[in-house]
Amino acid sequence: AQSVTQLDSQVPVFEEAPVELRCNYSSSVSVYLFWYVQYPNQGLQLLLKYLSGSTLVKGINGFEAEFNKSQTSFHLRKPSVHISDTAEYFCAVSEAGGYQKVTFGTGTKLQVIP
Amino acid sequence: NAGVTQTPKFRILKIGQSMTLQCTQDMNHNYMYWYRQDPGMGLKLIYYSVGAGITDKGEVPNGYNVSRSTTEDFPLRLELAAPSQTSVYFCASSYNKGGMGNEQFFGPGTRLTVL
Numbered sequence: 001a002q003s004v005t006q007l008d009s010q011v012p013v014f015e016e017a018p019v020e021l022r023c024n025y026s027s028s029v030s031v032y033l034f035w036y037v038q039y040p041n042q043g044l045q046l047l048l049k050y051l052s053g054s055t056l057v058k059g060i061n062g063f064e065a066e067f068n069k070s071q072t073s074f075h076l077r078k079p080s081v082h083i084s085d086t087a088e089y090f091c092a093v094s095e096a097g098g099y100q101k102v103t104f105g106t107g108t109k110l111q112v113i114p
Numbered sequence: 115n116a117g118v119t120q121t122p123k124f125r126i127l128k129i130g131q132s133m134t135l136q137c138t139q140d141m142n143h144n145y146m147y148w149y150r151q152d153p154g155m156g157l158k159l160i161y162y163s164v165g166a167g168i169t170d171k172g173e174v175p176n177g178y179n180v181s182r183s184t185t186e187d188f189p190l191r192l193e194l195a196a197p198s199q200t201s202v203y204f205c206a207s208s209y210n211k212g213g214m215g216n217e218q219f220f221g222p223g224t225r226l227t228v229l
Contacts, residue, residue, distance in 0.1 A: 104156045
């Protein structure tokens, strides 16, 4: 069975500072990894995904994530955050092949402080 | 494209009442999902469907039912509402074609309160 752990439930950061949101996963097979963002009172939308190939993945709004197979991590980073990045971020994992059931983490609330 | 639409946006139910949450997608996606989101708990899968006429249980199916008679629609039925079903419900869809690691597209959600 697969699982996802987002250790930080909330991350406050000052505007224009860098941020890293941590995600660790567990699976016995090959995986696909995703980061979704949820703005207040909205559904989730995809930020970026890792399927294969380069371990550094770039997404929308200047975010990027690095897949580290040995540490089973997929941390999300942005070098300089903006007020508009205030949202909740969800890491998700699915097993490659078959139904590709997706398991979501519990989310990390990013609060950007002016 | 409207994407994934959900109705209603908000609803208050009394214990024991029933209701149907509607979900429609216009992207011709084969897979559809229902999740519930509770504070600090992430998203929990209730039911999913891999195509018209095919549905299966997720992690938390008790108290819910679904049907999928068309590609576009995937309604979620609550038969006897309980306070534990107070939550925000999200419908999502994706086009899955063999090992593609496909993105899920989410609707705006339905906020349900059971009193």
